[in-house]
Amino acid sequence: xxDAASSTAIIIGAGHAGGELAIALRNEGWEGRILLLxxxxxxxxxxxxxxxxxxxxxxxxxxxxxxxxxxxxxxxVEFRGGVRVTAIDRQNKTLQLADGQHLAYDxxxxxxxxxxxxxxxxxxxxAELCANFHYLRTLDDVERIREQMSAGKRLTIVGGxxxxxxxxxxxxxxxxxxxxxxxxxxxxxxxxxxxxxxYYERKHREAGVDIRTHVQVxxxxxxxxxxxxxxxxxxxRLETDLVVVGIGLxxxxxxAAEAGLDIDNGILVDEHARTSDPHIFAAGDCTNxxxxxxxxxxxxxxxxxxxxxxxxxxxxxxxKDKRYASVPWFWSDQYELKLxxxxxxxxxxxxxxxxxxxSDSFSAFYLxxxxxxxxxxxxxxxxxxxxKRLVAEGIVVTVEQLADDSxxxxxxxxxxxx
Ligand SMILES: Cc1cc2nc3c(=O)[nH]c(=O)nc-3n(C[C@H](O)[C@H](O)[C@H](O)COP(=O)(O)OP(=O)(O)OC[C@H]3O[C@@H](n4cnc5c(N)ncnc54)[C@H](O)[C@@H]3O)c2cc1C
Numbered sequence: 001x002x003d004a005a006s007s008t009a010i011i012i013g014a015g016h017a018g019g020e021l022a023i024a025l026r027n028e029g030w031e032g033r034i035l036l037l038x039x040x041x042x043x044x045x046x047x048x049x050x051x052x053x054x055x056x057x058x059x060x061x062x063x064x065x066x067x068x069x070x071x072x073x074x075x076x077v078e079f080r081g082g083v084r085v086t087a088i089d090r091q092n093k094t095l096q097l098a099d100g101q102h103l104a105y106d107x108x109x110x111x112x113x114x115x116x117x118x119x120x121x122x123x124x125x126x127a128e129l130c131a132n133f134h135y136l137r138t139l140d141d142v143e144r145i146r147e148q149m150s151a152g153k154r155l156t157i158v159g160g161x162x163x164x165x166x167x168x169x170x171x172x173x174x175x176x177x178x179x180x181x182x183x184x185x186x187x188x189x190x191x192x193x194x195x196x197x198x199y200y201e202r203k204h205r206e207a208g209v210d211i212r213t214h215v216q217v218x219x220x221x222x223x224x225x226x227x228x229x230x231x232x233x234x235x236x237r238l239e240t241d242l243v244v245v246g247i248g249l250x251x252x253x254x255x256a257a258e259a260g261l262d263i264d265n266g267i268l269v270d271e272h273a274r275t276s277d278p279h280i281f282a283a284g285d286c287t288n289x290x291x292x293x294x295x296x297x298x299x300x301x302x303x304x305x306x307x308x309x310x311x312x313x314x315x316x317x318x319x320k321d322k323r324y325a326s327v328p329w330f331w332s333d334q335y336e337l338k339l340x341x342x343x344x345x346x347x348x349x350x351x352x353x354x355x356x357x358x359s360d361s362f363s364a365f366y367l368x369x370x371x372x373x374x375x376x377x378x379x380x381x382x383x384x385x386x387x388k389r390l391v392a393e394g395i396v397v398t399v400e401q402l403a404d405d406s407x408x409x410x411x412x413x414x415x416x417x418x
Pocket of ligand 1: 014018136
């Protein structure tokens with residue numbers, strides 16, 4: 001047996017990044033053993049539908065798996081679900097599992113993602129024991145939420161970010177009475193311009209969702225074994241049958257930190273997805289990586305990032321030289337609205353609208369120095385494709401060109417070089 005064939009690669013975390021990394025590693029020519037360890041019992045599955053189509057009941061559970069078991073068998077990837085890694089011993093290149101077992105690795109990848117940020121109120125711990133109080137990160141979380149979603153129930157959603165708003169759209173369609181509580185002055189404030197927030201607030205209100213901004217949740221009222229009301233800092237007491245909290249994510253970096261890897265808002269990796277230990281790579285929501293386009297580091301929470309970065313990590317583990325240099329993008333489905341975003345809008349000087357928000361088909365471009373930093377497109381797949389290139393290639397455009405909806409955006413793109 002050659003060295004290469006007897007080497008073991010272990011991937012911790014079987015989410016979007018971990019699953020992709022395992023398959024990509026085999027495709028990159030890794031000859032040895034590949035072990036994919038996941039704390040959840042499930043094969044890697046699509047998380048985005050958890051707050052969208054799956055919560056709405058419009059897709060089957062079987063459609064959530066990213067790949068069938070046969071695909072892992074074919075790639076000779078050993079998937080082990082229900083396995084929690086509790087420590088990494090870098091000196092001896094071994095992992096400790098929660099059941100006391102030890103596993104040796106030659107190369108390791110950390111793809112531990114993140115967990116829902118807990119609500120910091122006095123009675124949160126009591127509420128977390130109640131069957132009607134939920135966070136939404138995993139398939140098991142959404143199964144519990146779905147069991148309780150029935151028409152007429154009062155659902156309170158804490159957090160007016162993407163997950164909160166997607167849950168609102170799915171729930172109102174099923175006849176629940178939905179209230180969204182957002183602490184900031186507008187929904188989606190951290191990720192989009194005021195115009196887009198106003199548009200989404202209007203769409204939700206038209207659908208019957210009670211959107212309340214500037215509302216700080218101060219505590220929860222627990223009666224018996226259920227959360228009976230949400231208590232707001234302004235004194236409002238909101239009776240409720242069901243609570244879903246969507247207030248962000250905490251990256252799962254503890255394992256890496258305890259092993260002495262460099263951490264700073266995520267596991268620090270280089271453009272090859274390599275950590276501060278040359279034998280350990282990391283990918284997905286848990287990483288903080290350099291982005292050449294933006295000229296700085298960032299931690300992203302998106303499927304495209306998890307997939308693309310894990311392919312780079314796989315190449316590095318197989319001894320190849322691939323660099324991660326992608327433009328961030330993301331999507332969100334609410335009602336019949338397909339929002340796709342590219343780039344990061346921070347520091348923009350001007351917002352240009354293309355198309356009319358009243359028509360539910362429009363785009364918003366965030367400009368700085370004549371270049372598009374970012375774009376949000378609503379029901380405009382062609383604009384999105386063009387916007388990706390405008391952002392990635394730093395193409396200089398004018399406000400008039402972007403706003404002129406009579407000419408396709410692709411006319412602004414230089415012909416690809418042969
Ligand atoms: C409801 C919801 C909707 C979303 N919608 C979108 C969307 O529309 N578009 C988009 O781009 N992104 C969306 N996202 C974000 C997207 O799902 C994440 O960016 C993506 O899942 C990140 O993949 P990951 O592999 O890094 O992490 P994860 O998918 O979180 O996977 C990490 C895995 O590691 C496991 N793990 C952690 N610690 C250990 C350990 N010690 N031992 C073993 N296993 C461990 C976890 O159990 C988990 O299964 C959504 C997320 C949620 C929750």
